[in-house]
Amino acid sequence: MWNLVKFTAASCRRSRWLSTAIPGPCIVHKRGADILHDPWFNKDTGFPLTERDRLGIRGLLPPRVISFEQQYARFMESYRSLERNTHGQPDGIVSLAKWRILNRLHDRNETLYYRVLIDNIRNFAPIIYTPTVGLVCQNYSGLFRRPRGMYFSAKDKGEMMSMIYNWPGQQVDMIVLTDGSRILGLGDLGVQGIGIPIGKLDMYVAAAGINPQRILPVMLDIGTNNEKLLNDRLYLGLRQPRLEGEEYLSIVDEFMEAVHTRWPKAIVQFEDFQMKWAFETLQRYRKRFCMFNDDIQGTAGVALAGLLGTVRAQGRPLSDFVNQKIVVVGAGSAGLGVLNMAIQAVSRMAGNNDSTARNQFFLIDKDGLITKERTNIDPAAAPFAKDPRELEGLSEGANLLEVVKKVRPHVLLGLSGVGGIFNEEVLKAMRESDSSKPAIFAMSNPTMNAECTAADAFKYAGENIVFASGSPFENVALGNGKFGHVNQANNMYLFPGIGLGSLLSGARYITDGMLQAAAECLASYMTDEEVQSGILYPSIDSIREITAEVGAAVLRSAVSENLAEGHGDVGPRELRLMAKEETIEYIKRNMWFPIYSPLVHEK
Numbered sequence: 243m244w245n246l247v248k249f250t251a252a253s254c255r256r257s258r259w260l261s262t263a264i265p266g267p268c269i270v271h272k273r274g275a276d277i278l279h280d281p282w283f284n285k286d287t288g289f290p291l292t293e294r295d296r297l298g299i300r301g302l303l304p305p306r307v308i309s310f311e312q313q314y315a316r317f318m319e320s321y322r323s324l325e326r327n328t329h330g331q332p333d334g335i336v337s338l339a340k341w342r343i344l345n346r347l348h349d350r351n352e353t354l355y356y357r358v359l360i361d362n363i364r365n366f367a368p369i370i371y372t373p374t375v376g377l378v379c380q381n382y383s384g385l386f387r388r389p390r391g392m393y394f395s396a397k398d399k400g401e402m403m404s405m406i407y408n409w410p411g412q413q414v415d416m417i418v419l420t421d422g423s424r425i426l427g428l429g430d431l432g433v434q435g436i437g438i439p440i441g442k443l444d445m446y447v448a449a450a451g452i453n454p455q456r457i458l459p460v461m462l463d464i465g466t467n468n469e470k471l472l473n474d475r476l477y478l479g480l481r482q483p484r485l486e487g488e489e490y491l492s493i494v495d496e497f498m499e500a501v502h503t504r505w506p507k508a509i510v511q512f513e514d515f516q517m518k519w520a521f522e523t524l525q526r527y528r529k530r531f532c533m534f535n536d537d538i539q540g541t542a543g544v545a546l547a548g549l550l551g552t553v554r555a556q557g558r559p560l561s562d563f564v565n566q567k568i569v570v571v572g573a574g575s576a577g578l579g580v581l582n583m584a585i586q587a588v589s590r591m592a593g594n595n596d597s598t599a600r601n602q603f604f605l606i607d608k609d610g611l612i613t614k615e616r617t618n619i620d621p622a623a624a625p626f627a628k629d630p631r632e633l634e635g636l637s638e639g640a641n642l643l644e645v646v647k648k649v650r651p652h653v654l655l656g657l658s659g660v661g662g663i664f665n666e667e668v669l670k671a672m673r674e675s676d677s678s679k680p681a682i683f684a685m686s687n688p689t690m691n692a693e694c695t696a697a698d699a700f701k702y703a704g705e706n707i708v709f710a711s712g713s714p715f716e717n718v719a720l721g722n723g724k725f726g727h728v729n730q731a732n733n734m735y736l737f738p739g740i741g742l743g744s745l746l747s748g749a750r751y752i753t754d755g756m757l758q759a760a761a762e763c764l765a766s767y768m769t770d771e772e773v774q775s776g777i778l779y780p781s782i783d784s785i786r787e788i789t790a791e792v793g794a795a796v797l798r799s800a801v802s803e804n805l806a807e808g809h810g811d812v813g814p815r816e817l818r819l820m821a822k823e824e825t826i827e828y829i830k831r832n833m834w835f836p837i838y839s840p841l842v843h844e845k
């Protein structure tokens with residue numbers, strides 16, 4: 243857990259006010275109730291008397307001053323009491339109630355909100371991130387109280403350059419952008435998908451220490467093809483079908499130009515775009531702006547780290563990765579991203595070309611095994627299609643069970659969005675795997691879309707497996723006091739570090755080399771003992787630690803590729819001269835940490 247022991251008050255204060263200090267007797271330019279209504283400055287009952295006097299809020303609060311620690315304890319007590327009072331109610335109701343109490347705090351007092359989030363990340367990540375964020379998006383129109391982030395719609399064409407200046411923050415470092423077309427495994431949720439950029443950016447603050455004043459969640463509302471939403475009177479987005487083709491791209495182009503005109507160094511993370519636009523926009527912008535696609539690139543790195551971990555878990559050298567047979571279920575943006583990166587890793591290790599490296603991978607989509615005989619094959623999936631002449635006993639469209647039985651894979655990895663598709667028969671077939679420790683990755687989100695539950699995986703595939711899921715599950719009791727470890731294979735282990743490392747290096751754009759460095763850093767983070775007991779990823783409690791390391795790896799890679807232009811007072815030359823440990827220290831020093839800071843200068 244990260245607490246004050248790791249951040250001195252002085253360093254916290256520095257980072258807290260870096261962008262906001264205004265010279266003069268008061269640090270903040272607002273006065274009176276405006277301060278109480280600004281969640282960034284608000285301290286609720288925590289304002290000391292001098293600040294109440296000098297900021298014109300004396301009398302606007304009850305007289306007693308409550309310390310930050312007391313406020314923290316009071317919030318946690320309310321949270322626990324909510325847990326007690328909702329005990330036994332349906333999961334969805336409990337989760338939404340928890341989300342509401344956190345969201346109310348977020349709306350009111352950001353310092354306290356981010357502090358409870360950071361200190362309790364294990365308990366709160368499942369509320370502000372997957373799985374509950376999915377439910378929040380599904381119910382967004384009903385839950386909507388106050389706007390957060392920015393909304394650019396197809397109706398705003400021609401206006402975006404001026405709209406971007408409506409954002410009140412002076413500086414924006416990190417943007418998460420979605421068009422709502424593929425929200426987790428829940429499909430097209432239109433404007434309601436804004437919950438995802440908000441949740442991802444909360445993870446940026448918690449894990450990477452990005453200053454919350456410098457984040458911007460963005461929804462590009464280009465319509466929706468979700469009939470239910472189109473017919474819903476209370477739907478808050480454009481009630482029109484999605485724009486396509488050049489019309490669509492011209493909206494995204496306009497947004498990207500507007501953002502980078504106002505904040506040339508802002509990093510844009512594309513999130514939860516349907517596959518065709520995910521690939522197209524990545525191709526279109528990756529050499530022009532500092533951007534990446536989290537579902538394609540972040541997920542790939544996390545999956546690759548997990549795949550390398552499974553090799554180590556079998557007690558085999560990493561070089562044995564080239565011999566592992568891997569079945570990927572789901573040929574969308576995430577599945578194809580994983581395949582691309584894993585195949586590049588095999589090529590590098592084996593010193594052969596990509597086409598030889600592809601031999602050990604099998605790709606399945608909704609129509610079964612993808613082979614070269616597939617008509618209307620998606621061009622993005624085509625390079626991974628199997629040659630039927632090289633398949634014994636399997637043909638085009640073979641179903642998942644047939645493939646698992648025939649291939650006896652070392653790893654079964656799901657990114658299909660289809661809950662329960664790794665059913666009892668499929669999991670039992672994994673008992674015949676050629677691996678001494680087969681791995682099952684049910685990576686789809688949210689929980690109900692996971693390809694299988696953790697309990698089913700250990701029950702049917704055997705206790706000897708390595709298991710990972712995209713959304714969290716409890717460890718599984720196996721009897722005799724033993725537990726099956728549940729890993730969370732989620733891109734949250736990488737995207738914060740990719741964003742932070744890119745930001746602090748001042749990288750011109752984000753290269754494959756930087757992403758590979760991030761994945762390698764995560765892959766080598768765990769010890770052999772941990773990996774051999776089935777623990778492939780660090781505990782979420784240490785997500786700031788791992789993010790600092792990943793960020794440093796990304797930064798150093800940007801430096802080595804001559805892409806680092808520096809950040810703030812730290813120029814490219816200083817970055818180049820930093821040793822590895824110094825880079826990690828530099829990253830940590832720049833992480834924002836929530837603590838109340840004085841709003842007036844001492845007289």
Ligand SMILES: NC(=O)C1=CN([C@@H]2O[C@H](COP(=O)(O)OP(=O)(O)OC[C@H]3O[C@@H](n4cnc5c(N)ncnc54)[C@H](O)[C@@H]3O)[C@@H](O)[C@H]2O)C=CC1
Nearest residue numbers: 426427572573574575576607608658659686687712732733
């Ligand atoms: N754990 C993590 O970090 C991440 C998880 N995901 C999850 O992965 C899932 C897929 O995401 P995308 O690839 O972007 O979606 P997508 O919509 O681009 O792709 C889905 C793929 O699954 C295939 N599919 C559908 N039904 C199937 C079936 N019955 N059997 C086999 N394949 C089937 C489709 O043909 C398609 O190829 C989502 O649930 C998402 O939440 C995505 C990114 C990161």
Ligand SMILES: CC(=O)C(=O)O
Nearest residue numbers: 426514537687732733
């Ligand atoms: C985790 C994530 O990015 C997804 O499920 O789409």
Ligand SMILES: [Mg+2]
Nearest residue numbers: 513514536537
């Ligand atoms: Mg995503």
